[in-house]
Amino acid sequence: MTSEVNSAQAAWWNAAGQGWAQAQDIVGVMLRPFQDVLVEAARQRPRTKVLDVGCGTGAVTRAIAEATGAACVGVDIAESMLAAAREHGKAEFVRADAQVHSFGRSFDLVVSRFGVMFFDDPAAAFGNLLRSTTAGGELCFVTWRDRAENPFMTTASEVAARLAPDAPAPDPNGPGPHSLADPDQTRDLLSRTGWENIGIERVDRTCTIPESLLLPYLSNLGPISRALREAPEEDRGRMLTEVRGAFDGFVHGDEVRVPAACWQVTASAPL
Ligand SMILES: C[S@@+](CC[C@H](N)C(=O)[O-])C[C@H]1O[C@@H](n2cnc3c(N)ncnc32)[C@H](O)[C@@H]1O
Structure with missing residues (x-):
């Protein structure tokens, strides 16, 4: 049974x-x-059994199942993501918080x-993940570094704010893509919740x-998708032209190049 606490997410x-x-x-x-990575x-x-947290449409779950032969389980809070994940087989997908x-x-x-950046109570979540891990088992996740180091995401937020000025601004201290951007806080969070051998490396x-x-x-x-979804149909063409122009700096010929600044975080469960 799953009691769902992250209802807004x-x-x-x-x-x-x-x-x-x-x-x-x-x-x-x-x-x-x-x-x-x-x-x-x-x-x-x-590996015998692998859990992919917030697996979305399941690409990573499936890739690890294929590469390792381990039994892989993807968990996600959103049924709409899992419906797509389940179409491909190769792993088990569970809807749960x-x-x-x-x-x-x-x-x-x-x-x-x-x-793993969208929990209302990150300490409860990482504690729960530790309880799901065998003695000596490992945790490995990638998460975004600071907003300022990820200009594609900053541009998307700025454009969305221009397109939908009345939309509520995201809480910078709440759950969100950059909530684990501070490596000291992440290290402290994992260590408080019982994880050991914590490693945090830059991945660019x-x-x-x-x-x-x-x-x-x-x-x-x-x-931007949210702003477009909520806009009147007749405004969408103009909005898309504005969106495309804002991303000119990322376009090189027929390719879009996005520099992505992330952390790879590793830890292990006590023996
Ligand atoms: C940015 S998406 C990443 C999806 C996938 N891992 C990928 O890389 O394609 C974040 C995912 O985390 C899921 N999620 C957010 N909060 C969750 C929670 N409390 N429990 C399980 N999944 C959660 C979302 O539904 C979403 O699919």
Whole structure:
């Protein structure tokens, strides 16, 4: 049984999940460098059972299942994400709130690509993930560094604020993509919740997609997609022209290049 405490996030991600599902192939290409980071980590030693937290449409869960042969479980709070994940098979997908769901102490590796920054109570969540991990099992996730180091995301937020000036501004201290951007706070959080051998390394990658997929990507994901979704139909053409212009600096010929500044965080459960 799952009691859901992150109801605002569940509602937000259920709405966002339709766009993620529609654009899952584009997301797969864009975020592939971070999938590779987690697959590489998973292959470092034999794994029996792996949990992918905030698995979304499940690309990382499936890639680790294929690369390691381990039994892989993806957990996500949003049914709309999981519906897309389940279409591909190769892993088990569970709809649950990872902050509170009782998984049992069964995973020798817990991973996440950008799925662990949205908890109302991060200490409860990382404590719960520790209780789901076997003695000596490992945690490995990637998370965004500061907003200022990620200009593509900053541009998207600025454009969305211009397009929808009345939309409520996100709480900079609440759950969100940059909530684990401060490495000292993340180290403290993990150590307070019982994790050991904490490592936090910079990971810088350039994510690329074809230029033709830039507007489909922005129309389906992130704050711009929300502004477009809520705008009157007749305004959308003008808005898309403005959106495209704002991202000119990321376009190089027929390719979009996005510098992505992230942390790779690793830890282990006590023996
Ligand atoms: C930025 S998306 C990342 C999706 C996926 N990991 C990927 O890289 O494609 C964040 C995901 O975390 C999920 N999520 C947010 N809060 C959650 C929670 N409390 N428990 C489980 N999943 C959660 C969202 O539904 C969403 O699918």
